[in-house]
Amino acid sequence: MLNPDPDPDLNLDRLVHEPGRLAILTVLSSISSADFTFLQQVTGLTKGNLSSHLAKLEDAGLLTIEKRFVRKKSHTTASLTKVGRQRIEAHWRRLDKLRTQFTPGR
Amino acid sequence: MLNPDPDPDLNLDRLVHEPGRLAILTVLSSISSADFTFLQQVTGLTKGNLSSHLAKLEDAGLLTIEKRFVRKKSHTTASLTKVGRQRIEAHWRRLDKLRTQFTPGR
DNA sequence: AGCGTAAGGTTTGCGCTACAAACCAGTTGG
DNA sequence: CCAACTGGTTTGTAGCGCAAACCTTACGCT
Numbered sequence: 001m002l003n004p005d006p007d008p009d010l011n012l013d014r015l016v017h018e019p020g021r022l023a024i025l026t027v028l029s030s031i032s033s034a035d036f037t038f039l040q041q042v043t044g045l046t047k048g049n050l051s052s053h054l055a056k057l058e059d060a061g062l063l064t065i066e067k068r069f070v071r072k073k074s075h076t077t078a079s080l081t082k083v084g085r086q087r088i089e090a091h092w093r094r095l096d097k098l099r100t101q102f103t104p105g106r
Numbered sequence: 107m108l109n110p111d112p113d114p115d116l117n118l119d120r121l122v123h124e125p126g127r128l129a130i131l132t133v134l135s136s137i138s139s140a141d142f143t144f145l146q147q148v149t150g151l152t153k154g155n156l157s158s159h160l161a162k163l164e165d166a167g168l169l170t171i172e173k174r175f176v177r178k179k180s181h182t183t184a185s186l187t188k189v190g191r192q193r194i195e196a197h198w199r200r201l202d203k204l205r206t207q208f209t210p211g212r
Numbered sequence: 213a214g215c216g217t218a219a220g221g222t223t224t225g226c227g228c229t230a231c232a233a234a235c236c237a238g239t240t241g242g
Numbered sequence: 243c244c245a246a247c248t249g250g251t252t253t254g255t256a257g258c259g260c261a262a263a264c265c266t267t268a269c270g271c272t
Contacts, residue, residue, distance in 0.1 A: 011150070012125040018230080019118040023204060030209045036249070042208070044117070049231060051251055056229095067250095072239070074249060092205060098129060099198060102148070103136045124259080142220070155260065157222055162258095173221095178268065180220060 012098075015060055016091045020045050020053050025080070025088040028063060033079040054078055062087055118204075121166055122197045126151050126159050131186070131194040134169065139185040160184055168193055 016025060023043040028034060040050050054076075057063045062084030067076050080088070122131060129149040134140060146156050160182075163169045168190030173182050186194070 012128075014125070017123070017125060019120070019123060020230080022118075023208075026205060027208045040249095046232075047250055048233075048252080051249095052230080055251090074238085076250075095201065099132060102129075102133045126259080146220095152261075153219095153221060154223080154262075157220095158259080161222090180267080182221075 012094060013087060013091050015056070015062070016087050018053075020049060021057060022088075022091070024050075024053060024057065024078075025062065025084065025091075028078060028080045029085060029088050033077055036076040036078075039078065057084070118200060119193060119197050121162070121168070122193050124159075126155060127163060128194075128197070130156075130159060130163065130184075131168065131190065131197075134184060134186045135191060135194050139183055142182040142184075145184065163190070 016022060020043060023045075024039060027039065027042055036047075036050065036054075039045075039054075040047060043050065045053065054063070054065060058065050058078075061081060063078050063080050065076060065078050067074060069075065122128060126149060129151075130145060133145065133148055142153075142156065142160075145151075145160075146153060149156065151159065160169070160171060164171050164184075167187060169184050169186050171182060171184050173180060175181065
């Protein structure tokens, strides 16, 4: 059974909402570009999971990934696309709304 | 591979973070007690999903569910436990922290 | 009485996916 | 030459959230 008219404000963007990706996107929204290792450190994700989250976000067009070689070592950096920035900002706004909508006294 | 020392602040509480349950808990945190139908309306969840989310939250001890009969109809109400209140409040605090931690200019 | 439908939920089946672990390629150190 | 490290990617699987099916009781209708 599908709900007739669910409140659209509650439809959180699952792609963005996932804790790992929420962290990735939030980090990127402030520093515009970050390398793999840095992202791994700040998010606390394992390499494998970071890798797959990044791939998923890239597939969805929320960020771009650039792979280069710096001093013989591969070096991967990620940065938000315009869409990505919109999505993460919109997500935080929805969360705010969800919270304030139901907690009048704050 | 497990990360050696992941930042604990980023370990979001998945039980609470799930959109449906986040909505349920947030609603309950302000009105202290709500019946099934009301919760269904404000969260936009289907009966089935609301039912299973409530069961899961009850199992985890975040809320209590009371089933009674009101005018021959079953009537289910839910309200947060102390633990539940702590968990939802802590969760919003963590989200705040996640956001502000990485977006200095806000 | 008998039948359809609505209210108020619970149970079930399955497709997705996030995680850990395994893997891979290049590099550096001994 | 081999071991260990860096910098990732790929894979297997357990768990979970969703929609749909189901259940039970209560109300109309006729």
